[in-house]
Amino acid sequence: MAPLQVVRPHAQAEPLLRARGVTLEYRSGDHAVRATQDVDFDVFGGDRFVLLGPSGCGKSSLLKAVGGFLQPAAGTVSLNGHVVTRPGPDRIAVFQEFDQLPPWKTVLQNVMFPLLASKSAGRAEARERARHWIARVGLERFEHAYPHTLSGGMKQRVAIARALAMQPAVLLMDEPFAALDALTRRTMQEELIRLWAEAPFTLLFVTHSIEEALVVGNRILLLSPHPGRVRAELNSHQFGLHSAGGAEFQQAVERTHDLLFGVPPESHVETAERIAL
Numbered sequence: 001m002a003p004l005q006v007v008r009p010h011a012q013a014e015p016l017l018r019a020r021g022v023t024l025e026y027r028s029g030d031h032a033v034r035a036t037q038d039v040d041f042d043v044f045g046g047d048r049f050v051l052l053g054p055s056g057c058g059k060s061s062l063l064k065a066v067g068g069f070l071q072p073a074a075g076t077v078s079l080n081g082h083v084v085t086r087p088g089p090d091r092i093a094v095f096q097e098f099d100q101l102p103p104w105k106t107v108l109q110n111v112m113f114p115l116l117a118s119k120s121a122g123r124a125e126a127r128e129r130a131r132h133w134i135a136r137v138g139l140e141r142f143e144h145a146y147p148h149t150l151s152g153g154m155k156q157r158v159a160i161a162r163a164l165a166m167q168p169a170v171l172l173m174d175e176p177f178a179a180l181d182a183l184t185r186r187t188m189q190e191e192l193i194r195l196w197a198e199a200p201f202t203l204l205f206v207t208h209s210i211e212e213a214l215v216v217g218n219r220i221l222l223l224s225p226h227p228g229r230v231r232a233e234l235n236s237h238q239f240g241l242h243s244a245g246g247a248e249f250q251q252a253v254e255r256t257h258d259l260l261f262g263v264p265p266e267s268h269v270e271t272a273e274r275i276a277l
């Protein structure tokens with residue numbers, strides 16, 4: 001197994017997105033559920049940054065905090081140097097659920113809607129941008145189709161087009177392909193990477209699939225089980241869809257699995273490592 005390598009600090013000085021000491025809790029009455037504990041991470045422009053960890057470790061909660069839907073009980077999330085306090089059009093999310101598209105709107109209307117609602121564009125520009133992104137995800141023939149006539153993969157493409165048309169500072173994706181069959185999931189991973197390669201954007205992607213994290217991400221934050229703390233940060237830029245199934249990739253999957261589920265270090269935070277697989 002390859003030895004650990006310390007990753008040199010990122011060449012860019014200032015991260016686009018910074019989480020510092022983020023503890024997230026859900027309160028009801030005098031009862032609180034702690035979702036994450038003291039989480040730190042930095043996302044730089046153009047990163048495909050993955051939050052990876054077992055079910056219930058707080059990945060979605062971290063995404064909600066970045067989205068401005070959940071305020072940290074302690075710590076801060078900041079974007080471009082500004083503390084996130086509420087949702088905004090600079091952070092758009094794509095979810096797992098196929099019902100995220102209003103069923104009474106066509107594909108074109110769905111993609112135009114956030115541009116109009118946020119006043120990011122007038123009607124003509126919104127239409128033009130929406131048509132551009134619908135074409136980029138290969139759905140130009142379905143502009144006037146309603147969501148219930150589309151497959152799961154097509155609905156996710158619409159959701160991606162809708163999000164990217166907003167040109168967000170960070171695209172947030174919460175297990176966007178988890179409800180798809182294995183073949184479609186792979187195709188969608190491929191398409192996402194193709195879209196990124198054509199015009200890089202900054203991605204914060206949640207998954208509990210190690211393989212998906214390695215394929216989609218260039219950097220991966222490993223979180224411990226509930227409440228989520230940082231276990232390690234991995235550099236995974238060397239992997240892509242072409243590497244899935246290869247020996248090096250399998251070794252990286254096993255290594256990541258051990259890091260996620262092996263005996264935790266005494267103090268997760270102090271010993272969290274930046275490593276290259």
Ligand SMILES: Nc1ncnc2c1ncn2[C@@H]1O[C@H](COP(=O)(O)OP(=O)(O)OP(=O)(O)O)[C@@H](O)[C@H]1O
Nearest residue numbers: 026033035054055056057058059060061062208226
């Ligand atoms: N709205 C809520 N109210 C109360 N507790 C919540 C709420 N949402 C999440 N939690 C709790 O917070 C913890 C983290 O949940 P979260 O959904 O962020 O984890 P996750 O890593 O995304 O899990 P999964 O991979 O299963 O989606 C869990 O213990 C969960 O039960």
